[in-house]
Amino acid sequence: MAAQACNNRHMRAAPDDLTASARIRGAAMHLFAERGFAATSIRDVAAEAGVSSSLVVHHFKTKAQLKAATDARLIAVLTEMLAELPTGEAADFGETAGSMGEMLRDEPDLINYLRRMLVDGGEAATGLFMSLVEATVAELAAQEAAGVVLPSADARTRAVFLIVNDLGAIVLRDLVEHAIGVDPLSPVGLRQWGAVVMDVYTRGVYQPHVTQPGATRPETDREGR
Numbered sequence: 001m002a003a004q005a006c007n008n009r010h011m012r013a014a015p016d017d018l019t020a021s022a023r024i025r026g027a028a029m030h031l032f033a034e035r036g037f038a039a040t041s042i043r044d045v046a047a048e049a050g051v052s053s054s055l056v057v058h059h060f061k062t063k064a065q066l067k068a069a070t071d072a073r074l075i076a077v078l079t080e081m082l083a084e085l086p087t088g089e090a091a092d093f094g095e096t097a098g099s100m101g102e103m104l105r106d107e108p109d110l111i112n113y114l115r116r117m118l119v120d121g122g123e124a125a126t127g128l129f130m131s132l133v134e135a136t137v138a139e140l141a142a143q144e145a146a147g148v149v150l151p152s153a154d155a156r157t158r159a160v161f162l163i164v165n166d167l168g169a170i171v172l173r174d175l176v177e178h179a180i181g182v183d184p185l186s187p188v189g190l191r192q193w194g195a196v197v198m199d200v201y202t203r204g205v206y207q208p209h210v211t212q213p214g215a216t217r218p219e220t221d222r223e224g225r
Helices: 002-011 020-035 042-049 053-060 063-083 093-106 110-120 123-145 155-171 173-180 187-203 219-223
Strands: none
Touching: 020 042, 020 053, 020 063, 020 110, 042 053, 042 063, 053 063, 063 110, 063 123, 110 123, 110 155, 123 155, 155 173, 173 187
16 A cells, blocks of 8 residues: 555656656655655665666666656756746736646655755756756847847846746745745745746836945946946
């Protein structure tokens, strides 16, 4: 019964791929997120997935290759989630919150795994972050060309700033929930959080006549004057 329960839980992570390898990958994602890579053995993953250690080795050869598979799954789903994000002032966060909520229900360990990856660092975390940077720079450039976003004197730093804002809600998820009374990654929380994010991004925080002399220009720009 316990093994069957494990199987069912990790099969949810990929409803279109109900195979032993998918169950193993889901179990690995859960344990890597909960304990960390170093503290999780192949035997642990096998027990969590309800399969034998030899079957884990058959599918993934080594623990490092198993982690590479979980990293790839994370990146694939995260890319799909980011593609769902709306842009512009007419963004419908209600619809987006629903679709993202469904993805998170199908991938119950995804966010915790992402958080673990970002905190632990390493090659995979660096690769993921840099991919997000390049994608965000390109997306903002396209939106700037379309007249949706304002030009920036430092487009790359702006992109990194926006990514850090988004990832902060993931890394600090528990503290954010404690502060605002709702999980920011739940459907309700996504709507609430998203509405505030768009309000800040479109209307700003300060009154137009309130400025901080020299503080709004990039350092390189100030030095050149």
